[in-house]
Each structure stands twice: as C-alpha cells, then as structure tokens.
Amino acid sequence: MDSALIIEKSIFIVVIFAVTMLMAMYSTWAERKVAAFLQDRVGPNRAGWGGLLQPLADGLKLFAKEEFEPNTPNKFLFFVGPGVAMATALITSAVIPWGDKLEIFGRTVILQATDIDVSLLYIFGVISVGVYGIMIGGWASNNKFSLMGAVRAASQMVSYEVAMGLSIIALLMMSGSLSLRAITEQQHGMDWNVFYQPVGFLIFLICAFAETNRTPFDLAECESELIGGYHTEYSSMKMGFYLFAEYANMFISSTILAVLYFGGYNYPGMDWVGIHWGTNIATLIGIAVLFVKICAFIFFYMWVRWTIPRFRYDQLMNLGWKILIPLSIINIMITGICILAFK
Amino acid sequence: MSTVLLIFYILSAFTLATAFLTIYSKNPIHSAIYLVLCMVSIMGHYLLFNAQFLALVQLIVYAGAIMVLFLFTIMLMNLNKEDEVHKPRMTRYAAVIIFILLCGVLTYVFVDTKPIMGEYDVTGQDFQSIKVLGKVLLNEYMVPFEFVSILLLTAMLGVVLLSKKEKSTR
Incomplete structure (x- = not known):
C-alpha cells in the first residue's frame, strides 16, 4: 500500500465525515422548515437568510448550556451512551459508494472509503450495535421513564431488524453479491432495483423508519407518555449528540435506500455523458444525483413525520412480526420462483 | 515482532480481560456490557484470520441480537441486594469443590495438549x-x-x- 493511497483515503474519509455532519446539521433546519410548511407557519427565519444559520446557533446554544448530571451510580455509562450512539451513526458511511471514480493528477480515485466483500453485512452489524447507545444511556440515567424508553427502543429495533434482513435477502438473491459497489454497478443507467423489488423496497423503507426511531415509530421518545424517553435526563451537548445521531442516522439510511433500491449514483444517460463530456463530469453529476436522491428521502422522512401519528405499542409489534416478516418471506419465495423461471 | 502478532497480543489481552471482568463485576448490567466487549474483540480475532463474513455474523448475532436481548431482560428485572436468593451453605461448599475439580481438569488438558503456535501467513486462497x-x-x-x-x-x-x-x- 503506497502512502499516496493512505493520504487519498484519509482526505476522503474527512470529507465524508464533514459532509455527514453538514447534512445532519441542515436536516435539523430542514425539519423545522418542512414542519412549518406543512403546518402553514413560517419556521425559523431570524438567524441568517431564511434561518440558514439556525443550526449553528442551535449548536452553540447546546454547547453553552449547563451540564446537568442526574444522581446516578453509573457516571461512566451515562457518559458513554451518547458517544456510542454518535459513533455508530457515523461509521456506517465507510462502505457506501458515493460516486464512480475521479481522475485527479493522473490518479484514479475511487469514491468509496473501503470496498469490503461483505459491506451490506457491515452496515447491518453497525446498525444492530447502534441500539446500545440508547440502551446504555437510558439505563444509566437511573430514571424509570428513560429505562422504559430504552427498553422500547431495544425491542423495536430487534423486531424490525429481522424483517429488514429478510427484505434484503430477496435483493441479494438477484444481485448475488454483498458488496455495495457491485450492487450499484448492476443498476447501471435506469436499471434500478426498485422496479424489480417494489415489495422489498417498501418493507425496507418501513424498517428503516423503525430503526432510526422516527415517527410513526418514535415510541422510544414518546413525549406524551415518557416525558422524553431515553434522553430525559440528558442536557447540553450530550442531548445534542443523541439528537444529532438521529439525524446522522436518517442521512445514512436515506443513502442506503438510494444505493440499494434507487441506483445510487446511476442516472439515465450516464454513458452518453461519460463519452462526450469525460469521466470526471459524469462522476460529478453522479454524485449530485445521489445527493438529490438522498435529499428526496430525507424530505420523505420529514413529510411522514408531520403527517402520520405515532403507532400504539401493540400495533407496532403486530406490524413488525405479523405483517412485515411473513410478507418478506413471501417476497423471498416469489423472487426465487421468478429467478428460476426467467434465467 | 510483526504487526499482526502485536495486534493479536493486544486483542487477546482485551478478550481475556473483558471475559474476566464479566464474571468479576458485581453489577449484572456491567457484566453484560463486558460480555458485549468480549464478543466484539472475538470478532477482531476472526478479522485477523481474514474471515470477514464470520466476523460480521459474530457481530450481528452475538453483539447485536443475543446480547441486546440479554441486556433487555436484565434491565427489566429488579436485581437488588435484598432480592438475592439466599443459597444454603452446602451449595457453596459444592461450588468450591466443583471449581477445584474443574481447575484440575483444565490444567491437565492444557498441559497435555501441545499447541502448535503457527504464524499468520497469506495463502492467497479464498476460503471465506x-x-x-x-x-x-x-x-x-x-x-x-x-x-x-x-x-x-x-x-x-x-x-x-x-x-x-x-x-x-x-
């Protein structure tokens, strides 16, 4: 491994980190703007033009706020909880292909931090570990409401991970590879997986909502029953970390949805652009297309949040275990039959 | 000493320490968290063998599913000092005797086996x-x-x- 590669990857990782942070920051602004739009209000408009500096002001406020520590015997775990939530939200981006390849100074730069063989499983692994941030934080708060929130989050995530994994299996049967780059390259042009796997996409979408703890599945922080859920006792930047991790998760899961089902950086006519305008232009347009898809999904998340009310707990469990899991198994069977019939 | 061997020693120390702390710590939640760390470090051992699939399955199944349910159950149980089941004296003596016997068996096994300490090397063969x-x-x-x-x-x-x-x- 030459040192240029290490420098290249380091720069790339820092850029991805910065972009994830920026997207998470501006998701908070977008959320408030979308909420305002849907409720016929103006939304934040004081800091900067159209409230564009609002996320910075919020961040500054969270940093400057008083740090309150509850009377808990587990100070260390109380401290670790938000860190785990944030770290797991950020490391998923390592295996996502953000674009095809760029040619800079005679080097071919592949726009992906690492392309491991089992990148899809890596994402699942990180997501399944992500629940510890909420569980540990909620338990260490030494508060019954926090504990209830943590337990709800854990049971919800474990239940929906099953359906999520099963919906992915149908996709894997078609692609034959776990590598996200291979899956993206198979969806060249307009050959997106969503046209072949509409049911799988729907199941995955619902599970992604549940995994990121977004409405209508935000029972972990259900404020009418549990005050604030698992982050009731948190204040200042620790609370900021939890909220930020939620938005970072939303960004990452939108990216995964775009990569798995909506073709990632592929767009119709990419070959034509590649031949006539050069590879670099085609790749840059590809990155822009990927981010448009991601933003569309983030908007969809917000749209749903301000439209659909929260589920009741038993409805949530019934949906997960009695509808989504059998549906995804039927989806796998139909996919298998179709693969046998058409190949 | 090669880098891989160094990583192996650090990982093994971590695995053994967390495994010991799992048994040693009084608080069941702390035990469970140490066990999670132990599972994750075992995943590191698999990665040293370049068994990526096995490593990630270890992470998903043990750390991500089984231990989450473990923690879940322990959190819901009210484990206080006064609720602890009082164990009769006979059980304690029996536990000590069984511990000594098990120690003897394990020591004998470890002395008897002659482990082959191989080096990590690259075969170039796809097995994982x-x-x-x-x-x-x-x-x-x-x-x-x-x-x-x-x-x-x-x-x-x-x-x-x-x-x-x-x-x-x-």
Whole structure:
C-alpha cells in the first residue's frame, strides 16, 4: 500500500465525515422548515437568510448550556451512551459508494472509503450495535421513564431488524453479491432495483423508519407518555449528540435506500455523458444525483413525520412480526420462483 | 515482532480481560456490557484470520441480537441486594469443590495438549467469501445444516408454545 493511497483515503474519509455532519446539521433546519410548511407557519427565519444559520446557533446554544448530571451510580455509562450512539451513526458511511471514480493528477480515485466483500453485512452489524447507545444511556440515567424508553427502543429495533434482513435477502438473491459497489454497478443507467423489488423496497423503507426511531415509530421518545424517553435526563451537548445521531442516522439510511433500491449514483444517460463530456463530469453529476436522491428521502422522512401519528405499542409489534416478516418471506419465495423461471 | 502478532497480543489481552471482568463485576448490567466487549474483540480475532463474513455474523448475532436481548431482560428485572436468593451453605461448599475439580481438569488438558503456535501467513486462497461458504455448507455439510435449522425451528415453536397465554378453562 503506497502512502499516496493512505493520504487519498484519509482526505476522503474527512470529507465524508464533514459532509455527514453538514447534512445532519441542515436536516435539523430542514425539519423545522418542512414542519412549518406543512403546518402553514413560517419556521425559523431570524438567524441568517431564511434561518440558514439556525443550526449553528442551535449548536452553540447546546454547547453553552449547563451540564446537568442526574444522581446516578453509573457516571461512566451515562457518559458513554451518547458517544456510542454518535459513533455508530457515523461509521456506517465507510462502505457506501458515493460516486464512480475521479481522475485527479493522473490518479484514479475511487469514491468509496473501503470496498469490503461483505459491506451490506457491515452496515447491518453497525446498525444492530447502534441500539446500545440508547440502551446504555437510558439505563444509566437511573430514571424509570428513560429505562422504559430504552427498553422500547431495544425491542423495536430487534423486531424490525429481522424483517429488514429478510427484505434484503430477496435483493441479494438477484444481485448475488454483498458488496455495495457491485450492487450499484448492476443498476447501471435506469436499471434500478426498485422496479424489480417494489415489495422489498417498501418493507425496507418501513424498517428503516423503525430503526432510526422516527415517527410513526418514535415510541422510544414518546413525549406524551415518557416525558422524553431515553434522553430525559440528558442536557447540553450530550442531548445534542443523541439528537444529532438521529439525524446522522436518517442521512445514512436515506443513502442506503438510494444505493440499494434507487441506483445510487446511476442516472439515465450516464454513458452518453461519460463519452462526450469525460469521466470526471459524469462522476460529478453522479454524485449530485445521489445527493438529490438522498435529499428526496430525507424530505420523505420529514413529510411522514408531520403527517402520520405515532403507532400504539401493540400495533407496532403486530406490524413488525405479523405483517412485515411473513410478507418478506413471501417476497423471498416469489423472487426465487421468478429467478428460476426467467434465467 | 510483526504487526499482526502485536495486534493479536493486544486483542487477546482485551478478550481475556473483558471475559474476566464479566464474571468479576458485581453489577449484572456491567457484566453484560463486558460480555458485549468480549464478543466484539472475538470478532477482531476472526478479522485477523481474514474471515470477514464470520466476523460480521459474530457481530450481528452475538453483539447485536443475543446480547441486546440479554441486556433487555436484565434491565427489566429488579436485581437488588435484598432480592438475592439466599443459597444454603452446602451449595457453596459444592461450588468450591466443583471449581477445584474443574481447575484440575483444565490444567491437565492444557498441559497435555501441545499447541502448535503457527504464524499468520497469506495463502492467497479464498476460503471465506460467501460464495465459497455457501457452497461448502450446502454441498458437503448439507445434512447437518438442515438438521440445525430443524433444531432451531423446534426451539422456536417451543418458545412460542410456552409464552402463549393459556386460555381459561372452565
């Protein structure tokens, strides 16, 4: 491994980190703007033009706020909880292909931090570990409401991970590879997986909502029953970390949805652009297309949040275990039959 | 000393320390968290063998599913000092005797085996990708594989039956 590669990857990782942070920051602004739009209000408009500096002001406020520590015997775990939530939200981006390849100074730069063989499983692994941030934080708060929130989050995530994994299996049967780059390259042009796997996409979408703890599945922080859920006792930047991790998760899961089902950086006519305008232009347009898809999904998340009310707990469990899991198994069977019939 | 060997020593120290702390710590939640760390470090050992699939399955199944349910159960139970079941003196003596016997057996086994301390080296052979693994599992080990899945199904059915609410009989 030459040192240029290490420098290249380091720069790339820092850029991805910065972009994830920026997207998470501006998701908070977008959320408030979308909420305002849907409720016929103006939304934040004081800091900067159209409230564009609002996320910075919020961040500054969270940093400057008083740090309150509850009377808990587990100070260390109380401290670790938000860190785990944030770290797991950020490391998923390592295996996502953000674009095809760029040619800079005679080097071919592949726009992906690492392309491991089992990148899809890596994402699942990180997501399944992500629940510890909420569980540990909620338990260490030494508060019954926090504990209830943590337990709800854990049971919800474990239940929906099953359906999520099963919906992915149908996709894997078609692609034959776990590598996200291979899956993206198979969806060249307009050959997106969503046209072949509409049911799988729907199941995955619902599970992604549940995994990121977004409405209508935000029972972990259900404020009418549990005050604030698992982050009731948190204040200042620790609370900021939890909220930020939620938005970072939303960004990452939108990216995964775009990569798995909506073709990632592929767009119709990419070959034509590649031949006539050069590879670099085609790749840059590809990155822009990927981010448009991601933003569309983030908007969809917000749209749903301000439209659909929260589920009741038993409805949530019934949906997960009695509808989504059998549906995804039927989806796998139909996919298998179709693969046998058409190949 | 090669880098891989150094990583191996650090990882092993971490694995052993967390495994010990799992037993040693008084608080059951802390025990469970140490066990999670132990599982994750075992994943590191798999990665040293370049077994990526196995490593990630270890992470998903043990750290991500089993230990989450463990923590979940422990958190819901109210484990206080006063609720602890009082164990009779005989049980404690028996525990000490069994511990000494087990120690003897384990020491004998460890002394008797002559472990081959190999080095990590690159063979260039693909033994871990899902394609190879799937072919091995469904060709060579087809029958045991199916038996294991039937075993899991039986266990699942048993759990559903046990947790089902009994209908009130007149």
